[in-house]
Amino acid sequence: MRGRSDHGAGRADATLFMGYRRPPDVLTGENEGMASELIRCGHCGTANRVPAAAAGTPRCGRCHQPLPWIADADDATFGDIAEAARVPVIVDLWAPWCGPCRMVSPALEQLARDLAGQVKLVKVNVDASPRISERFGVQAIPTLLVMRGGRVAARQTGAAPLPALRAWVESALAGAAH
Numbered sequence: 001m002r003g004r005s006d007h008g009a010g011r012a013d014a015t016l017f018m019g020y021r022r023p024p025d026v027l028t029g030e031n032e033g034m035a036s037e038l039i040r041c042g043h044c045g046t047a048n049r050v051p052a053a054a055a056g057t058p059r060c061g062r063c064h065q066p067l068p069w070i071a072d073a074d075d076a077t078f079g080d081i082a083e084a085a086r087v088p089v090i091v092d093l094w095a096p097w098c099g100p101c102r103m104v105s106p107a108l109e110q111l112a113r114d115l116a117g118q119v120k121l122v123k124v125n126v127d128a129s130p131r132i133s134e135r136f137g138v139q140a141i142p143t144l145l146v147m148r149g150g151r152v153a154a155r156q157t158g159a160a161p162l163p164a165l166r167a168w169v170e171s172a173l174a175g176a177a178h
């Protein structure tokens with residue numbers, strides 16, 4: 001659920017996602033579906049428009065450093081956004097009412113920033129996307145997947161702290177590379 005707080009309407013740091021403030025490097029508008037987001041480069045501070053689906057990986061238009069790739073997907077857009085990605089995809093299957101989902105979201109976004117250019121984070125609200133939930137047999141949330149080439153390389157259910165998530169993703173990426 002996106003919205004703006006009353007304290008800083010229009011400011012990038014006031015954007016809410018899943019009940020929490022998005023980090024200031026992610027400037028979201030009221031975009032839906034496969035619209036793009038403005039991502040602030042962590043190296044030079046330039047705001048860059050990053051599409052939810054693209055042929056390559058996003059890079060800063062000014063300094064050419066990799067940008068974090070974080071996108072929302074649903075039943076209609078999942079194939080284009082997640083399965084067609086040329087980089088490994090971390091899929092976060094979550095719901096807005098889920099406390100552990102809200103706890104793990106900032107850690108996943110930090111991981112996407114840390115692994116910019118190497119992975120894409122795709123968030124799927126299972127309440128709004130029942131076909132995706134059914135397809136992956138989601139019985140508990142958050143359910144996290146690492147996908148490579150449209151196939152699930154690793155799966156984890158439940159929230160975990162950033163170090164454990166990083167180890168899980170790195171292990172999945174190492175295993176998927178073989």
